[in-house]
Amino acid sequence: MANSGPLSDLSYRNYDSSPVAKGGRWKVIALNHIKRMFKLKSYWILMVLSGIHFLILAAATYFIDSFAGNMGGEQFAETFFGRIVWRDQFMSGFQVGHFLLMAILLLVGAGAIANDNRSNALLVYLSKPCTKRDYLFGKFAGIFSLFFTALAIPAAFFYFYGMMNYREHGFISDDPSMGLKILLALVLVSAYQASIILGISSLFNQGRLAGATYAGLYVMSGLFAGLPSVIGNANDVSAGVQQMLDKIHYLSIFGGCEAIYKTVLQTNGSFAMQDRSSQMLVARPEIWLLLLVTVVPAGLAWMAAIRKVRAVEVVK
Amino acid sequence: MPVVTLDHLTVQYGKFTALRDFSASVPEGCVGLLGPNGAGKTTLLKTLLGFIKPTSGSGNVLGMQVGVAGPEIRAAVGYMPEQDCHIPGMNAVQFVTYAGELAGLPHNHSLRRAHEVLEYVGLGEARYRQIETYSTGMKQRIKLAQALVHGPQLLLLDEPTNGLDPKGRQEMLALVRDVSANKGVNVLVCSHLLPDIERTCDSVVVIAQGQMRLQGNVATLKGLNVTSIDAELRETSGAFIQKAVELGFELVHAKGAEYRLSAVGTQEELSAKVFAAANAVGAQVRGLKPGQKSLEDAFMEAIDG
Numbered sequence: 001m002a003n004s005g006p007l008s009d010l011s012y013r014n015y016d017s018s019p020v021a022k023g024g025r026w027k028v029i030a031l032n033h034i035k036r037m038f039k040l041k042s043y044w045i046l047m048v049l050s051g052i053h054f055l056i057l058a059a060a061t062y063f064i065d066s067f068a069g070n071m072g073g074e075q076f077a078e079t080f081f082g083r084i085v086w087r088d089q090f091m092s093g094f095q096v097g098h099f100l101l102m103a104i105l106l107l108v109g110a111g112a113i114a115n116d117n118r119s120n121a122l123l124v125y126l127s128k129p130c131t132k133r134d135y136l137f138g139k140f141a142g143i144f145s146l147f148f149t150a151l152a153i154p155a156a157f158f159y160f161y162g163m164m165n166y167r168e169h170g171f172i173s174d175d176p177s178m179g180l181k182i183l184l185a186l187v188l189v190s191a192y193q194a195s196i197i198l199g200i201s202s203l204f205n206q207g208r209l210a211g212a213t214y215a216g217l218y219v220m221s222g223l224f225a226g227l228p229s230v231i232g233n234a235n236d237v238s239a240g241v242q243q244m245l246d247k248i249h250y251l252s253i254f255g256g257c258e259a260i261y262k263t264v265l266q267t268n269g270s271f272a273m274q275d276r277s278s279q280m281l282v283a284r285p286e287i288w289l290l291l292l293v294t295v296v297p298a299g300l301a302w303m304a305a306i307r308k309v310r311a312v313e314v315v316k
Numbered sequence: 317m318p319v320v321t322l323d324h325l326t327v328q329y330g331k332f333t334a335l336r337d338f339s340a341s342v343p344e345g346c347v348g349l350l351g352p353n354g355a356g357k358t359t360l361l362k363t364l365l366g367f368i369k370p371t372s373g374s375g376n377v378l379g380m381q382v383g384v385a386g387p388e389i390r391a392a393v394g395y396m397p398e399q400d401c402h403i404p405g406m407n408a409v410q411f412v413t414y415a416g417e418l419a420g421l422p423h424n425h426s427l428r429r430a431h432e433v434l435e436y437v438g439l440g441e442a443r444y445r446q447i448e449t450y451s452t453g454m455k456q457r458i459k460l461a462q463a464l465v466h467g468p469q470l471l472l473l474d475e476p477t478n479g480l481d482p483k484g485r486q487e488m489l490a491l492v493r494d495v496s497a498n499k500g501v502n503v504l505v506c507s508h509l510l511p512d513i514e515r516t517c518d519s520v521v522v523i524a525q526g527q528m529r530l531q532g533n534v535a536t537l538k539g540l541n542v543t544s545i546d547a548e549l550r551e552t553s554g555a556f557i558q559k560a561v562e563l564g565f566e567l568v569h570a571k572g573a574e575y576r577l578s579a580v581g582t583q584e585e586l587s588a589k590v591f592a593a594a595n596a597v598g599a600q601v602r603g604l605k606p607g608q609k610s611l612e613d614a615f616m617e618a619i620d621g
Contacts, residue, residue, distance in 0.1 A: 028417045036405060111404070120401035124462060127365055127395035128418040129387040311367040 025130040029138025030145065037108045037146050046104045050097035051154025057089055058161050065165070081169040086162060087178045088270045090155055091261040094189070095269075098254055101150060102218050108146040109197035110214060111207025112139045113309065118205045126311035136305055140198050148190035155182060178265075185264040189257045192294050196253060199301025202308040221252035233280040246282045247289055256293040259285045318343055319470050319502045320364065325373035325382075327356075327363050327526075334359040336526045337373070342504060346496035348513030348534075349506040351523035357506040358398060360523065361472050365390055378469055391420060394463030398474040398506075400455050402447040408434055409443045412461050419466035426465065433461045437491060453484035460491065470502045471495060477512055485512075492516045544568055544578035544607030545586045547594075555597040563589045568607070576607050 037043055061084075068077040094101070116122055125135050159179060162171040172178070197214055204210040225248055232245040250259045262268060262284035269281050285293070320342035327335040335356045351357050362368050364377050366386025375382035377389045403411055409430050416426030434443045437457040442450070447458060456476065463471055476492060477485045493516045496503040507513055513520055514534065522530040549556060552573045560577055561567065565586075568576035579586055583606055594601045 025418055025420075028414075032414055032417075115404045119404050120397065120399045121403045123395075123397040123399065123401045124403060124415060125418060126367065127390060127397070127463075128415065128466075129391040129420060130418050131387060311362065311365075 025128070025134040026138035026141060029125070029130075029135060030141035033108075033112065033139065033142030034145055037142075040107065043104065043107055043146070043150070046100050046107065047150045047153060050100035050104065050150060051093065051157065053089075053093040053096035054154045054158035057093075058158060061162075061166065081166070083270075084169070085174070085267065085270045086166075086171050087175050087181065087265050088267050089158065090182050090185070091258070091265060091267065091269055093155060093158070094151070094257065094261060097154075098257070101147075102215065104150045105143075105147055105193055105197055106211040106215060109143040109194060110201055110211030112143055112198065113201040113305065114204040114207045114210040117202075118207075122309065122311055132306070132309055136198070136302075136309060140194055143198060144190050144194040147194055148186060151186045151190060152183075155186065181265050185261050188260045188264065188294075192256055192260065192298050193253070195298035196301045199304040202305040218253045222254040225249055225252035225255050229282055230280070243283075247285070249282045250285050250289055250293045252293075253297070256297065258282075259290045259293050263287075263290050320375065320377050320504065322360075322375040322382075322528075323373055325363065325375050326371045327359055327368055328371045334526050335363065335370075338523075338526065338528050339373075340521050340528045340531055342521065343519055344502050345518040346493065346503045346505065346516055348517035348520040349504055349523060350508070350510065350513050350520050352508055355508075355523045356526040357508075357523055358474055359526075361395070361474055361504075361506055364472065365393065365395055391466070392469050394466065394468035394471045394501075396459045396463040396471070396473045396476060398478055401459065402455070404448070405446075407444050407446055408439055408450075408458055408461070411447055411458065412465050415462035416465040421466055429465050429467070430461075433464050434458075436464075437461045438487065452479045453481070453488075456480060456484070456488060457491075460488075464495070464501075468501065470504065472504050472506070474506045475508070476505060477507070477509065489515050544576055545583065545590060546603070546605050546607050547575050547577060547590050547601060548603035549573045549575070549594070550600040550602055553597060553599045556593055556599040559593040559596050560590070563593055565589065565593075574603075578607065 064073075064077050064080050068074065068080075116125070122135070126132065159182065165171075167173070175181070197210075200214045200217075201207070201210040204213070228245040229242075229249040232242045237245070249255055266284075268283050318341040320340070322338055322340045325335055325338040326333065338356075338360070349357050349360065359368065363370055364375065364382055366383060366389055369383050378392050380389050380392070382389070403414065406414065409427070412430035412434060413423070413426045416429050417423055419426075421429065431443070434440055437460050439454060439457050439461065442454060447455070450458065456478070460473070460476065463473075473492060477488050480488055489512060492503060492505060495501045496516070503516075505513060505516055517534055519533045520531070521528060550573065552570075557567055557570070557575065560575075563579075565577040565579045568578050570576075577586070577590065579589065581589075587604055590604060591601060593599075
């Protein structure tokens with residue numbers, strides 16, 4: 001209490017120190033979100049687990065490179081390093097760990113706006129000199145940074161590991177711009193996924209509901225879009241039909257990510273231990289399809305967020 | 317110098333008009349915005365903060381134009397909303413520090429201010445507890461702390477005693493009064509509770525159905541009404557009333573043998589007329605004093621139009 005009680009602090013005074021900063025509220029919001037999420041152990045555990053493909057691949061390449069020759073497997077080692085397409089491994093890393101990456105996204109993004117809706121926190125944000133644009137961009141930047149970090153740390157680990165050990169096997173020379181391409185792909189995938197979860201989060205008053213909706217959308221769209229292509233391949237359908245089924249393959253959140261990876265890395269994908277000719281690979285999408293499966297959902301999500309985030313209820 | 321001026325301000329939500337041709341001038345100090353539920357008080361506060369664009373009219377807050385300089389106004393104003401509001405997963409220090417940073421304070425300044433303000437509002441010992449675990453009274457205080465952290469020139473308090481028990485209410489009102497009277501912060505308290513306004517505010521703006529009904533100093537509104545007089549007789553007398561009306565009085569209200577009468581004239585003239593009426597009908601006057609309105613009277617008159 002001001003005038004009574006044992007904890008009176010009569011030294012309270014008005015703020016008259018350094019000038020109040022004019023802009024950049026989105027940075028405050030983003031940094032706060034990042035700091036809070038970095039404290040979660042589950043974030044770091046999921047990140048390590050999502051990078052399991054890179055860990056296994058690093059171990060496999062190490063053993064094949066170090067021991068195969070000594071055990072009479074020179075031919076195997078030569079074939080392995082001859083077949084491996086290094087840049088594809090970064091996309092494979094995403095494909096293998098995508099469910100765990102989805103869990104990371106749910107952790108860092110599902111409650112970003114939904115929990116604020118539940119606790120009326122928007123009144124706190126928007127009653128400060130902070131605009132709706134600051135709020136939304138701050139939240140987006142927070143989710144984006146966290147998801148990008150989760151994607152980038154395992155990828156960076158394998159990139160530097162490969163650069164130090166497998167240059168003679170074409171790690172850099174096969175595609176000198178691989179590092180930049182990977183970086184661009186990670187940025188785009190992070191922005192795409194962060195936009196969608198931001199939009200979904202803005203529609204709910206509970207992070208759990210937003211998370212369940214995103215997870216449902218992710219899994220169901222992945223299933224329904226992915227199955228036709230697999231069935232078509234298994235049943236040896238005509239090339240025209242298969243092409244159409246391959247397009248459907250990208251009509252999901254996971255498909256959107258894959259479309260970005262394939263377009264940016266200029267690849268259809270491959271697996272290290274398989275003969276490429278025997279793989280049932282889905283060809284990379286045309287630009288229009290890439291835009292349809294990425295820009296349109298992300299744009300819709302942003303529109304939803306812009307529409308839903310407001311400091312007053314609209315009575316009509 | 318007024319801290320808020322409003323000139324024929326109209327705010328509409330679709331077809332619904334929440335504020336109609338609202339003009340007022342809010343002076344420095346602690347001012348009450350008084351009105352029944354649904355009168356448009358919260359809409360007015362949200363318009364001042366720039367959450368809602370006025371349909372027509374204009375306004376100024378601390379010399380900045382309403383609807384144009386939203387962020388600048390919000391940098392100079394602290395807002396304590398009516399509803400519970402906090403940022404999930406934070407303790408009080410983190411929350412108030414964050415609020416300060418959102419208002420533009422550097423982190424280290426904001427942290428120091430958070431501790432000061434939390435101490436001031438009486439949450440010193442509970443500052444490291446999660447806000448979700450706070451009682452209603454504590455949540456009210458934390459809302460006040462986040463509104464104060466950046467040292468605003470004007471505080472907008474929306475129903476600050478909402479949900480508080482009598483003790484908590486007294487403490488909150490004392491805080492509001494202290495902020496205004498001793499810390500030099502202008503305060504606009506929005507409430508439908510007359511005693512809260514009466515206790516904390518120097519002046520009042522009465523709002524009803526989105527329109528400004530009355531504005532003035534609390535002391536003046538409660539003050540002496542030179543055109544009315546309270547007369548107490550030994551016993552009730554219909555003949556006295558009849559005679560008083562003949563002499564030009566109007567009966568404001570009667571309570572037993574106590575009558576409030578009003579007429580045009582000075583207090584002395586009215587007193588002489590009362591004695592004349594009593595003398596004419598043989599009634600005995602036991603008490604005579606100038607009529608005094610309560611704030612409630614003024615409020616009810618204003619609401620009734």
